[in-house]
Amino acid sequence: MRFAGAAIILGSVRIVAHVDMDAFYAAVAQRNPALRDRPLVVGADPKEGHGRGVVTAASYAARRYGIRSALPISRAWRLAEAARRRGEPETIFVRDDHALYREVSARIMAILVPAGDAFQKTSVDEAYLELSSLGSFDAAVERARQLKAEIVSQEGLTASVGIGPNKLVAKIASDFQKPDGLTVVRAEEVQPFLDPLRIRVIPGIGPKTERFLHERHIRTVADLRTLERAQLAEWFGRWGEDLFAKARGRSR
Ligand SMILES: [Mg+2]
Incomplete structure (x- = not known):
């Protein structure tokens, strides 16, 4: 259980996975088939450009309009309007539903917990898994594939996974190919990767x-x-x- 600070087993290879859900808040909202593939913004009420508050999350389609999380919602509304006037698909704004995110997150974490030697949740949609006992990066990749497939089949959501010899490299790797990525960085590949x-x-x-x-x-x-x-x-x-x-x- 390395995350609790146990001793390093000499000669053994350390393998850590970082699992990061793709555009989690937006993806949860988009499980509604009517919203699928649409530009979608989760956050405060835009009130036709006069709303206060910020964007919590933007779907990948909305990101193409320059809309990003933490942007003022009024600015997001103006970017969405500009896109619509150019003839691009209309953006849907939905309010945050924190109770729902927590519920979905708990079910995803329940899939991950038993899959590793140790588990550390770092946010509602991210966790590290210690996979050293699998003994090889190939076995860890196989485990990651299974987990990604299980999350898709149970929750209809994709995750990106990074696998590396420590948490730092695993985290950077999970962000490397989003969405639905799986990036493996073996110990000898760390420097050329970074x-x-x-x-x-x-x-x-x-x-x-x-x-x-x-x-x-x-x-x-x-x-x-x-x-x-x-x-x-x-x-x-x-x-x-x-x-x-x-x-x-x-x-x-
Ligand atoms: Mg995420």
Whole structure:
């Protein structure tokens, strides 16, 4: 049970999966066949452009209009209107239904819990699974395929899964091919996988850190890796030390 902090078994390969539901809130709403494949926005009432509050989630079709979670709902409404005037499909706005999300989430987590040596839920639609006891990445891929299929058949929802030698790499991998992705990064593939990616993929690098590093011509993980540990520590303190490790695919 590695997530509880148990000892490392020497010589054994560590395998972690990160399961992330695809556009979860929007996808739950879109189980209604009338809403399927439509541009859909979940969040506050847009009140014809005068609503307050933000977008909780946008379906992939709505994202093509530039609508993203955390955007003001009034702005989302204007983007949807602009698309409609261009002759594109109309966007449907639905209110949040937190009770329903919790219910669906609980059923999905119940599918995941028994599938790993340890389980850690990190949000309503994300969890880590420790799969080291399967003994090989191939077996972990097979387990991930089964889980994805089970979630589709029981809930009609897709998930993206990342598999890696630790939680950091698994998390970045789950985001690599969305939706309905399955990305495997074996220990020896970690650096070639990470190097070409934008620094923003590293958990903890937000807009502020990204801007700071861009100003210093650091754009990819490979760029980040050229920096000395001392340089990162000077800029960011303890977090700089973390960043040095993360750029090398190491996580605690
Ligand atoms: Mg998600």
